[in-house]
Amino acid sequence: MSQITDPRDRLIVALDLADVEAARALVDRIGDAATFYKIGYRLGYNGGLAFARELTGRGLKVFLDLKLHDIGNTVEEGVRAVAGLGASFLTVHAYPQTMRAAVRGRSGDLKILAVTVLTSYDEADAREAGYALPVAEMVAKRSGQAREIGIDGIVCSAAEAVAVRGIVGPDRLIVTPGIRPAGSDLGDQKRVLTPGEARRAGIDHVVVGRPITGAADPRAVARAIVGEMEAA
Numbered sequence: 277m278s279q280i281t282d283p284r285d286r287l288i289v290a291l292d293l294a295d296v297e298a299a300r301a302l303v304d305r306i307g308d309a310a311t312f313y314k315i316g317y318r319l320g321y322n323g324g325l326a327f328a329r330e331l332t333g334r335g336l337k338v339f340l341d342l343k344l345h346d347i348g349n350t351v352e353e354g355v356r357a358v359a360g361l362g363a364s365f366l367t368v369h370a371y372p373q374t375m376r377a378a379v380r381g382r383s384g385d386l387k388i389l390a391v392t393v394l395t396s397y398d399e400a401d402a403r404e405a406g407y408a409l410p411v412a413e414m415v416a417k418r419s420g421q422a423r424e425i426g427i428d429g430i431v432c433s434a435a436e437a438v439a440v441r442g443i444v445g446p447d448r449l450i451v452t453p454g455i456r457p458a459g460s461d462l463g464d465q466k467r468v469l470t471p472g473e474a475r476r477a478g479i480d481h482v483v484v485g486r487p488i489t490g491a492a493d494p495r496a497v498a499r500a501i502v503g504e505m506e507a508a
């Protein structure tokens with residue numbers, strides 16, 4: 277578990293927006309209610325990588341969610357290229373070859389997070405994709421492999437966080453999307469917990485997108501999520 281002193285750092289706001297103008301406007305509206313932003317490939321392929329530098333230049337933290345997965349050489353060199361952007365976190369899919377390559381390419385302060393089983397997958401989705409193991413076992417297996425390989429953190433559902441903590445120990449990060457404040461729309465997420473439940477399960481960071489990006493008052497929702505985790 278990381279030493280997080282500012283409770284706002286536990287919330288990572290997913291900037292899943294069409295362009296940099298919309299992302300900048302949202303960051304400005306949220307103001308000091310959030311300190312950590314995720315840039316995925318929707319924004320990343322549309323100016324988001326330069327925007328990552330803008331955010332770090334403003335003293336904000338950035339998670340680049342590029343979910344790399346390719347042959348080892350391509351992943352290694354890709355991670356090396358990303359390492360210069362000043363981001364705190366980068367995602368790769370939790371396949372052993374991919375994770376080993378990412379660790380070879382890692383440098384500086386960039387932490388590599390391994391995405392175990394996407395939070396939009398339930399058992400039926402996993403079977404359809406050809407996974408023989410139940411989701412929880414797949415998450416556990418990949419978390420163990422990530423630990424052996426030296427990955428910095430795990431992306432999973434908060435529903436698996438207690439089990440994952442037992443596997444990866446206290447020093448690696450557990451980062452959980454699939455988070456919904458009570459009563460909010462699940463969208464395509466299937467393995468879902470509230471911010472408070474996630475915190476009690478021992479996560480380091482939650483990732484929240486649409487409940488904030490689609491809110492009438494995104495700043496208020498961000499503050500409420502941070503407050504709910506602090507109180508948990």
Ligand SMILES: O=C(O)c1cc(=O)[nH]c(=O)n1[C@@H]1O[C@H](COP(=O)(O)O)[C@@H](O)[C@H]1O
Pocket residue numbers: 290292316341367391393394395396431432453454455463465483484485486487
């Ligand atoms: O790697 C991720 O960030 C990720 C992994 C995962 O298993 N599930 C998941 O939802 N995510 C990302 O987390 C964010 C969740 O967004 P919302 O469902 O809108 O809160 C999206 O940007 C997803 O791409």
